[in-house]
Amino acid sequence: MRSSAGSWSSVLPREFYARHTEQVARELLGAYLVHRIGNRVLAGKIVETEAYLGLADRAAHAWHGVTDRTQVIFGPPGHAYVYLIYGMYECLNLVAEPADQAGCVLIRALEPVLGLAEMRRRRPGVKRLENLASGPGKLTLAMGITRRHNGQDVTRGPLVVRRAADAGAVPVEVTTRVGIRHCADWPLRFYIRGN
DNA sequence: CAATAGATCATCT
């Protein structure tokens, strides 16, 4: 749904992503992930992210250097990096840093905003609203994001990210990343206080 | 509530 009056804020421009990964991860909190599927719109507010750096970060996929899988991370910023984890779930990342430099932000949790009925249909058996998209694998299922989105431009197209309504005023908590073995004590996980 | 096991496959060694 378009609006000239601004019930929806503007799409984050490519320059937003062309900065340090950590900064991008922090400022993505509160922004809206919006996926248009035909005439339906699914949207969620980003409430948790993790930064994955480049060659210096052993926990990052990009640590291995450029491969078929990781070339997107080394590509231009503002694109989606979607990969399969544990043979079953897909995880959405947004590529940061200028082209040729590695860095991406894992979207770890969303607060459902639009298209709740559709999300519930995609997540059968889930009772509580807060569990619809409260994890990397859950949110891709709820939002209908798959590896088809790998390499897609998120400043333009069916999948975009829109600026936070309260940009800059979000109370951010920082902790260590989860689910990894290497560099597990680096403070690169960000979430909105109260989640 | 907390801990644990099992599902399942692309990617890299």
Next chain:
DNA sequence: GATGATCTATTGC
């Protein structure tokens, strides 16, 4: 051939 940036159901207190 091993290994994961996970989720869910089940078990045990």
